[in-house]
Amino acid sequence: MDSQKENSSNVLSELDEEFDSLYSILDEVKESMINSIKQEQARKSQELQSQLSQCNNALENSEELLEFATRSLDIKEPEEFSKAARQIKDRVTMASAFRLSLKPKVSDNMTHLMVDFSQERQMLRTLKFLPVPKAPEIDPVECLVADNSVTVAWRMPEEDNKIDHFILEHRKTNFDGLPRVKDERCWEIIDNIKGTEYTLSGLKFDSKYMNFRVRACNKAVAGEYSDPVTLETKALNFSLDNSSSHLNLRVEDACVEWDPTGGKGQENKMKGKENKGSGTPSPKRTSVGSRPPAVRGSRDRFTGESYTVLGDTAIESGQHYWEVKAQKDCKSYSVGVAYKTLGKFDQLGKTNSSWCIHVNNWLQNTFAAKHNNKVKALDVTVPERIGVFCDFDGGQLSFYDASSKQLLYSFKTKFTQPVLPGFMVWCGGLSLNTGMQVPSAVRTLQKTENGMTGSASSLNNVTQ
Secondary structure, rough: OHHHHHHHHHHHHHHHHHHHHHHHHHHHHHHHHHHHHHHHHHHHHHHHHHHHHHHHHHHHHHHHHHHHHHHHHHOHHHHHHHHHHHHHHHHHHHHHHHHOOOOOOOOOOHHHHOOOOHHOOOHHHHHHOOOOOOOOEEOOHHHHHEEEEEEEEEEOOOOOOOOOOOEEEEEEEEEOOOOOOOOOOOOEEEEOOOEEEEEEOOOOOOEEEEEEEEEOOOOOOOOOOHHHHHHHEOOOOOOHHHOOOOOOOOOOOOEEEEEHHHHHHHHHHHHHHHOOOOOOOHHHOOOOHOOOOOHHHHHHOOOOOOOOEOOOOOOOOOOOEEEEEEOOOOOOOEEEEEEEOOOOOOOOOOOOOOOEEEOOOOOOOOEEEEOEEEEEOOOOOOOOEEEEEEOOOOOOOEEEOOOOOEEEEEEEEEOOOOEEEEEEEEEEEEEEEEEEEEOOHHHHHHHHHHOOOOOOOOOOOOOO
C-alpha cells in the first residue's frame, strides 16, 4: 500500500514537471512571436516616417520656387524676365517634389504575422501517458558469430518513434535452448544502444552458447524483454596439464615458465626423506627419472631434456585454433601437437608422434618446423604471437602469424590417434590464448592452401 502511494506521488510529481516544462515552452514561444510583431511594426513605422520626411523637404523646396516665380513676375526688362523664366523651368524640372511617389512604401497589412493554432490545440488535446514500448524481436538469421565476436540484430514488431534507446543483456551458458533459472551466470548489461544491432568483440568462448535478450526504452519507461535467443559459440578450451609437465616448468592454467630449481628442490626434498636415519646416501636417487613412487605420482610425465607440458584436452575431431605468445627473453621454445604416447624423454618434433615449430634464440637464432627428427628451416620472421590451426579430420596442422594471419608452415599428415597441444620451454615462458574460433582469415587461407601442394614434402609424412 505504501509502495503504491509512493509510486503514485512520484508519477504526479513527474506530471507536474512535464506540464511546467510545457508551459515554459509556450511562454517562450509567445514572447518570441510578440517580439516579431513589435519589430515589424517598428520597421514599417520607421519606413513611413522616412517617406514623410522626404515629402516635407520637397514641399519646402517647392514653396521657395513659388516665391521666386512670384518675384519674377515683377521684372520689367524682357531680357531679365527671359533669364528668370529659364531658371524657373530648370528648377521645376529638377524639383524633388515632381519625382516623389506619394504611395506609401509599406502597407499597414500584418496578415503575414497572423497565427492559427488549431492544429496545435488538437495536438494538446491528445496529450496522454507515454505507452510502454513493446518487446523487440531478435532475428537469429541476422545474428553473426565469427572471429570471437557476436553481432546481435533485432527489430520492433511495429514502428515506434518514441523509442530512445535499447538495452542488450547477455550471458554465457553450456545449455542449448531457453535460459535456465538455476546454475547460470548473471546477465551482463549493455545500456544506451541507439541502433537495432550491437557487436560484442574480443570474447573468450569458454562456454558452448550465449543467451541474448533486448528491451526497448523511451524517455519514461523500459519495455518487456524480447524472447531470449541462444547462439552457439563453442570453441576449443584447454589449460596446461600441470600433471604432465617437466619438473623444471612452473605451470598455471594458461602460462608456463622455465624454473631451473623446480626439479632440484623436489629432488632434494625427497633425498632428505630417503636418507633420514641412513648413514650412506643412495647414488641411484640422484636423477629426476628415478624419483620414488611418492613423488612420481604425476610430475614425472616428462624428464631429462624434454622440457615439455601438454594441454589437458585431447583433439579427436574437427577444426580448432589457439594462440601462443613467448616472453621476449625466451631462449628456446616449441609449439605444436603430440599423441598421448609421446615418451617421457622425447622432445617435440623429434619423434613420429609429434609435430611442432621451434624457435631458438640461444647462441644462434633459428626458426624451423620439426617432425620425426627432420627439420625444415623457415625463412620468415618469428611473429610476436603464433596461431595454431589443427584440422584433425583433414590431417592438417598449420602455424600462422596471429596478427597478420600470414602462413608460417603447414604439416599434411593423417592423425591416427587423438592429439594434445604440446609446448616446450627452456629459459623463458609462454602464455596461451584459448577459447578461440578459427578466424575467418584462416578459413579463407585454408581453402586456398588446400588447392595447392605443400611446400615441404620432406616433413609431410603420413604417420601410421
